[in-house]
Amino acid sequence: MTTLIKGGTVVSATGSTAADVLVDGETIVALLAPGSTALGTITADTVIDATGKYVIPGGIDGHTHMQMPFGGTEASDTFETGTRAAAWGGTTTIVDFVVQAHGQRVQDQVALWHEKAGGNCAIDYAFHQIIGEVDAESLKAMDELIGEGITSFKLFMAYPGVFLSSDGQIVQAMQTAAGNGGLIMMHCENGSAIDVLVQQALERGETGPYFHGVTRPWQAEQEATHRAVMLADLTGAPLYVVHVSAKQALARIAEARDAGQNVFGETCPQYLYLSLEEQLGATSEQWGDLEGAKWVCSTPLRSRAEGHQDALWKYINTGDVTTVSTDHCPFCMKDQKEMGRGNFAKIPNGIGSVEHRMDLLYQGVHDGRISLEKWVDVCCTTPARMFGLYGRKGVIAPGADADIVVYDPKGHTSIGIGEGRTHHMNMDYSAWEGWEIDGHVDVVLSRGTVIKDESGYVGRKGHGQFVKRGLSQNLI
Template identity: 40%
Template sequence: MSAEFDLVVRNAKVATASDTFMSDIGVAGGQIVQLGVKLSKGAREIDAEGRITTPGGIDAHCHFDQPIPPPARMADDFESGTRSAACGGTTTVIPFAAQQKGGSLRAAVDDYHRRANGRASIDYGFHLIVTDPTPEVVANELPALIAQGYSSFKIYMTYDDLKLDDGQILRLLALARSHGAMAMLHAENTECIAWLTENLLEAGLTAPRYHATSRPMLVEREATHRAISLAELVDVPVLIVHVSGREAVEQIQWARSRGLTVLSETCPQYLFLTADDLGIDDGYKGAKCVCSPPPRDAANQQVIWGALADGTFTVFSSDHAPFSFDDDLGKKPGGGEVAFPYIPNGIPGLETRLPLLYSEGVLTGRISLNRFVELTATNPAKTYGLHPRKGTIAIGSDADIVVWDEHRTPLTNSMLHHAVDYTPYEGWALDAWPAYTIARGDVVWDGRQFLGTPGRGWFLPRGLPTIVPRKPPGNGGK
């Protein structure tokens, strides 16, 4: 007698964004086809033994093999990046196809497909990065791409090769409103950063730690407020990415209190790193933690934890931007130590995102298990047009499943599967790691080794966003 299911996960303590229940999970054809107790036999069986079982994570903000100005180059391509994601419990990623100034947006998408084809071991979509909103891009290219499943795009308010002015931002927000797309904004005031940087360099203050000095919270606060104001003028939802601390959080809560639809994202670096990780002296090791916005201080970490718990944040992403440290294409461009403005921005975090949040969020009681699922799977799926296919454990959804193993493990870079030569979380004691990662019904990580294959991941055209943010309690919830 043939098995009724391709796979059965038995005795699982299933957690979704809204419920926690005991169940077997029956999988056939890459989808969840039955939930219940004492399901029929599967061709393969995994006994979860009452362990917590969650939907596969969706990392909706990560960077792989993204074209950037020389001499820097990202360490992870779609093969190593998706391998690392799977081993950390992530089953879907959405990296960025970045338009080059003077080039077409369609050309950027075509190039990114070439970089991804045959390499991804888990499913993926693309956000767009719009750096040159010409009349052709705004009138034709971007609307056509949104209709074809590239339903979100990122706008930068800083970086010389990426930033847009307010007029350009307004035109793109108007387009997002008319076509139902999700506009994401990197909110930092570029002129303030340039002025501070110039003054620091003139004073000979060039070490990595001065990166944080050049980007104080007020530059994020001002840009966040301005982004919200532009969105209010157009009357369109927006998502503020990688929010780092109290002042930007307060702007988002203020906007919510006025009834504006402002979604927000934060990342592990704002929970687990501080400005001291960029260096307390003029040594270069702090280059490992140079990212924008920079990590703040311990008091701001607590603000971010509180905003994760109270509903201020919509999604929790890694902002994985992989540059190796001892590499003349990475944090030492050209082969040597450089002044802080020339250190490639970004840190690795794709594989460690879920274990860190589960260990220090769920297991310490800072956030609930259901909130963990909401932040890392369900809300990303809803925000970026993948729900209910992704982001939940339900009949008809893709069989993207993580079975968790709770035990203490010191984190070392040698245990990770990315192509970066360090992790900023080296030595952190983790209390959880995936025992199994199942992607569309295939076991791609069994707690010991990666079992996926390059090319098994599918490109996912996405629908339009379906999420409205919760208002936080207290003053922010009026």
């Protein structure tokens, strides 16, 4: 089957041009100038009119947690529901995290995640590996996983007794990555200090959701980020700092990058738009003060008065925020977030955004915060390079997978769970309820198959395939 996408403006990370895109089967085979004489010789099976619209690579969300166990419950999106929601929002590839906790074998967990995702995904998927227990066996597994297309490994400086690795363990994992070419991903918060602050707050009777963020201050994030940067410098390992929310932590990342170190920063839509101030004032008839639990995530939201949100947009433009992912880890209010009523420390940490990332970042284009090209760069192209997918993913070019989004800048998207609003994640609330977006995802192709059109989702469970990743293509 051949598909011709006509009349649109193809946007890449480096520029925009009017071009028609020809797809044969699952692959892009040509970009043609509008009115090209070559078009006269082509009879496409399907023609998509993209006049007045942007044609961009399918989005790559490099940080999701489908069906992830956490705090006595499990993320509410399955691989089926979560990837379907992603398709609605123009994301055509996710990179999810296999979780190894204490007492578990890495390879057993990889097999479990393949079982969870296999045959269930609407879009293509790949895996990172969480190393929750650094020992001789897991270090050996890191080497083995490189050959299986799992080439990045996440460690934690937070969650003592669950995921936290000591500095010595981090050095061992970094040394292994420096030797095998893998990428170290790091959750940077000083977990031991945070645990003390949490206990002190609870003893003072400060139990509401707002205090989740107060007890995870920016200093704890900056300190851990600095420590991770220094350990990476010591070992020569590349470092990717996940979900950065504090401007001070990003300043440290920028400093390391200016010195020529392979250090990269990721942020998420919630840190660009949401803040502690809104969480403080959140209340509802149904949930009362627990309403703020909808926005409990780690790292936490930051104070708007301190200027974190504006600083993060600036760091996107300087390139020190390398990618924008979601850290999609959804939980329902009923039976999940409400576990933390009266004790914020028991609220499952996570926000659901996999469906809305492309739209929310396009709003930044509309508002003049970033360029069209930067939008494509941080949402599509650099994630592909960062995670060893570029060439196949993240670009509209001959030979690449036909993962393509037709985006209407004159369209409109209303986010929320009410009638006429966009929300297809498996959650009983939306963290983005009432948000209005000046743009709209019209058509989504995954490997040449239309999975979303103007009538809605037309994809199917099982279309998505596991993608083996190469080593990061973004290192200097």
